[in-house]
Amino acid sequence: MILFAGLCCALAQGAEAETVVHDIRIGIYNAKTRLVLDLSERPGFKIFALANPYRIVLDLPDINWRVPSGTARRKGGLIAGLRYGQFQPGNSRVVMDLSGPGTVGKSFIIPGTKGRGPRLVIDIRKATRQAFLTTLKAPRKAVAPRAKIPLQAKVKRSPLQKPLVVIDPGHGGIDPGAIGVGGSFEKHVTLGMAHQIRRAIMSLGRQRVLLTRSRDVFIPLRRRVAIARAAGADLFVSIHADSIANHRVRGGGIYTLSENSSDEETAALAAKENRSDVIAGVNLSGHDDEVASILIDLTQRETMNYSAHFASALVPELRQLIHMRRKPHRFAGFRVLKAPDVPSVLVELGYLSNRRDEKMLTSAKSRAAIATAIARAVNNYFKNPKP
Ligand SMILES: [Zn+2]
DSSP states (O other): OOSOOOOTTTTGGGGTSOEEEEEEEEEEOSSEEEEEEEESSOOOOEEEEETTTTEEEEEESSEEEOOOTTGGGOOBTTEEEEEEEEEETTEEEEEEEESSOEEEEEEEEEOOBTTBOOEEEEEEEEOOHHHHHHHHHSOOOOOOOSOOOOOOOOOOOOTTSOOEEEEEEOOBTTBOOOBOTTSOBHHHHHHHHHHHHHHHHHHHTSSEEEESOSSSOOOOHHHHHHHHHHTTOSEEEEEEEEOOSSTTOOOEEEEEEOSSOSSHHHHHHHHHHHTHHHHTTOOOTTOHHHHSOOOOOHHHHHHHHHHHHHHHHHHHHHHTTSOEEEEEEEEEOOGGGOOTTSOEEEEEEEETTSHHHHHHHHOHHHHHHHHHHHHHHHHHHHHSOOO
């Protein structure tokens, strides 16, 4: 549903005209929950709703987010969760998770005055599920999400080329991932880590490295897999850090794909990591393959053996540096590990909800040591990749 279609060209011109958002505030009134953005200038904007779960998405041009730390934790009234960041080039967004069905009553811009920039106001009112669903049916021309990416065949590497390792920094842009006790964002930790792993592998000089993202941008899970296959990856390593309500829990773990989860905790972790596209406000309805259970064929089964082999090379290297969880190698249906022909592992480096883990993962020095350990494991794997 478009409640207001802003200036058509504002989205495209975002790169040049840098709009700053200084704050995102939530106000709770009797009949409505109000979201207010404090801006440097008047932007074009679009608002639409997504179901399952109930979300309202505000699309904006490229935004320079200069909001206070802790903004991503704000909630209240009908807004159960809030995220902001880049969705795709030229298109930043705010995604609101609703605690129940709600519709946008009004949305408007209060012009700036001397000393105060314009404010964008969105009023959300409680609605019935039926009323919410009706808003979805209204004709809509939202910014097209980039979720529909066909899985192309994997490119074959010439025997003269060094093996290619694709490092995948988890989350990014609109999807912050876990938020640490000290306010760190998983998306920043994983990106910093990925750059250091890249440097460590390059300095050993035996493999080539490609990052799925080298900036703070959102990339759908399926695209991450597609990037690895299109580049002809020989190994895919997705980097993450977890968060949990119990702040005493700490430690790293290594995960590979399987139809059946090794345990309930890992199944829940996979479900959480698989939510990235939902978190970013991608409309997944009609993408049955996105939510279907993991189907494993013979090629994938062979690849899974290689993945497990790399996981077993990685455990002893990481164990020297970071506290590893009991049973450090576990399995579940992680969507980002679904490339049928690229051995893939997901590394959870620790818990940002634990102060010691967060400190370690945000320190350049310990990150460099972890990167070196991962590079060594990669090197050992390619010396003897046969499971
Ligand atoms: Zn993650």
